[in-house]
Amino acid sequence: MTLQEKIADLRTSALEKLPKIADEKTLNDFRVSVLGKKGELTDILKGMKDLSNEERPKLGALANEFRDEITSLLESKKSEIEATIIAKKLENETLDVTLPGKKVAKGNRHILTQTTEEIEDIFLGMGYQIVDGYEVETDYYNFERMNLPKDHPARDMQDTFYITSDILLRTHTSPVQARTMDAHDFTKGPLKMISPGRVYRRDTDDATHSHQFHQIEGLVIDENIAMSDLKGTLDTLVKKMFGAERKIRLRPSYFPFTEPSVEADISCFKCGGKGCNVCKMTGWIEVLGAGMVHPNVLEMAGIDSTKYSGFAFGLGQERIAMLRYGINDIRGFYLGDARMSEQFK
Numbered sequence: 503m504t505l506q507e508k509i510a511d512l513r514t515s516a517l518e519k520l521p522k523i524a525d526e527k528t529l530n531d532f533r534v535s536v537l538g539k540k541g542e543l544t545d546i547l548k549g550m551k552d553l554s555n556e557e558r559p560k561l562g563a564l565a566n567e568f569r570d571e572i573t574s575l576l577e578s579k580k581s582e583i584e585a586t587i588i589a590k591k592l593e594n595e596t597l598d599v600t601l602p603g604k605k606v607a608k609g610n611r612h613i614l615t616q617t618t619e620e621i622e623d624i625f626l627g628m629g630y631q632i633v634d635g636y637e638v639e640t641d642y643y644n645f646e647r648m649n650l651p652k653d654h655p656a657r658d659m660q661d662t663f664y665i666t667s668d669i670l671l672r673t674h675t676s677p678v679q680a681r682t683m684d685a686h687d688f689t690k691g692p693l694k695m696i697s698p699g700r701v702y703r704r705d706t707d708d709a710t711h712s713h714q715f716h717q718i719e720g721l722v723i724d725e726n727i728a729m730s731d732l733k734g735t736l737d738t739l740v741k742k743m744f745g746a747e748r749k750i751r752l753r754p755s756y757f758p759f760t761e762p763s764v765e766a767d768i769s770c771f772k773c774g775g776k777g778c779n780v781c782k783m784t785g786w787i788e789v790l791g792a793g794m795v796h797p798n799v800l801e802m803a804g805i806d807s808t809k810y811s812g813f814a815f816g817l818g819q820e821r822i823a824m825l826r827y828g829i830n831d832i833r834g835f836y837l838g839d840a841r842m843s844e845q846f847k
């Protein structure tokens with residue numbers, strides 16, 4: 503058989519095999535076996551050394567033609583295989599829009615957050631601004647500016663966690679009073695703010711006490727602010743939070759930063775004032791501390807206490823939420839137990 507015939511044979515068998523190839527590996531093996539260094543074409547061309555000078559270039563041209571033809575066929579086969587792979591992938595990944603969707607479990611805001619936001623809404627409606635304070639406070643703002651000098655006995659009621667002797671975790675939201683008084687420009691109008699936030703005390707945890715809890719501070723300062731303004735404001739808050747039939751009662755109390763000071767009770771929402779287990783048979787439930795801002799507190803902020811007066815109050819959100827929803831242990835708020843949180847969707 504001549505070399506030309508051998509190439510013609512190789513071509514015939516290659517053209518027969520090529521269309522049957524269906525994957526990249528077989529295609530590559532085929533390329534190596536036909537056109538590779540140790541492949542069939544190379545083998546045939548080894549016989550060229552025995553050809554005459556006229557025949558050699560002719561055979562060379564024939565071999566090149568064959569190589570070009572097979573190379574271009576290999577390339578189109580390769581694209582064909584790739585296209586099949588992509589088509590198969592697309593087929594497998596088809597999205598069936600008729601399948602039922604996967605349900606994402608929806609969370610809800612913590613009941614303390616919801617309570618805070620509800621109180622914020624009530625005060626926004628009365629023209630108050632909402633102010634942020636610092637949880638890490640100075641002794642100066644937490645105590646001294648609240649009329650509690652270093653050796654004041656009332657400091658014992660609010661022992662806290664100290665970072666240095668002058669820096670501490672605030673025991674109440676009242677330092678925000680002093681900070682907003684310092685910043686307020688009274689030529690632009692009265693100061694009306696509430697400030698919600700977390701506070702800390704060195705209290706032993708039990709069903710009604712926590713070493714960290716939440717308070718909302720309220721403060722109004724203007725000319726001619728009277729105790730009746732405080733009572734009317736608290737009355738509005740209590741009626742909106744606990745219902746229109748709730749009454750409010752102010753009892754004398756003591757805070758170094760208010761004079762006079764009061765403790766505010768609401769008529770029991772469970773028994774309506776007759777006496778029950780919620781109100782410990784008194785008909786009233788204590789919800790917050792309040793009073794008229796002490797002249798010393800105004801003067802320390804550079805506010806003329808003969809011209810301006812104000813009222814302030816501080817309530818504990820946990821206390822409000824516990825009363826409202828019949829929660830009997832304060833620790834339930836902080837444990838992160840979904841069975842508790844999910845009740846308040």
Ligand code: FA5
Nearest residue numbers: 674676705711712715790791792793814815816818821
């Ligand atoms: C104060 O903290 C005053 N700063 C409130 C105030 C502000 C009075 C402005 C006058 C003017 P008192 O220590 O009573 O007051 O705390 C206020 C509320 O925080 C309490 O009514 C109670 O609801 C809540 N509270 C106090 N201690 C704890 C505690 N350990 N755990 C949970 N709640 C507490």
